[in-house]
Amino acid sequence: MSKNILVLSGSPRKGGNSDLLCDEFARGAAEAGNTVEKVFFREKKIGYCTACYYCRDHAGVCAIKDDMSKILEQMHGADCIVLASPVYFYSIDAQMKTVIDRTLAQWTKLKDKEFYYIMTCADEDKAAMDVTLECFRGFAVCLGGSREKGVVYGTGTYEAGSVKTKKAMQEAYEMGKGV
Structure with missing residues (x-):
């Protein structure tokens, strides 16, 4: 059965290591017959959540008018969501954190998703x-019915493109193919 897959690339570098792993995951998933969309955050305008709670009083519509409303639509339509980020000071990067925080507007409606993680x-x-x-x-875990399906660990990758020589490239491809 074909699935709708949304790949959310938090990499701040076009062609950065986590972004390259996203592409491999997407390639495998597409070859397996799935529909794949990739969102590269760097190319989007996404503001920070201001905790104004406008969304609470306006049926999940955010007061900030930017690209996040489209990303939320894509998240709703996805069966599987891939979250990808480089490690910055032992945590996710700012781009990914901003998107996660902005789901506040509709987080209770994002249910029954399969999740894959790329780091x-x-x-x-x-x-x-x-x-x-x-x-x-x-x-x-905050999203009802979410299920973790896989993790790709791209260790030992600093310079952009260095992941190309790592086993994580094949792992990302195979994981995508196995969705």
Whole structure:
């Protein structure tokens, strides 16, 4: 059965390591017959949540008029959501955090999603990604019926493109193919 997959790339670098892993995941998923959309946050205008709670009083419509409303639509339409971020100071990057925070407008309506997580870091030790993974999991657990389906650890990746020589490239492709 074909699924709608939304890949959310938090990489601040076009062609950065986590972004390249997103592309491999998407390639595998598309080859398996799924519909895949990728959102590269750097190309979008996404403001910070101001906790004004306009959304609470306006049926989930955010007071901030930017690209986040389209991203929320895409999230609603997705069966699977891929969250990808480089590790910044043992956590997710600002771009990913901003998007997660902006789901406040409709988080109670984002239900029954399968989640895949992609992370990259310069450190060779997967433990350096523990907090980043918990950030992803913390978000997903807030969404009713969410299910974690897989994690890609792109360790030992610092320079843009260095992930190309790592086993994480094949893992991302295979994970996408197995959706």
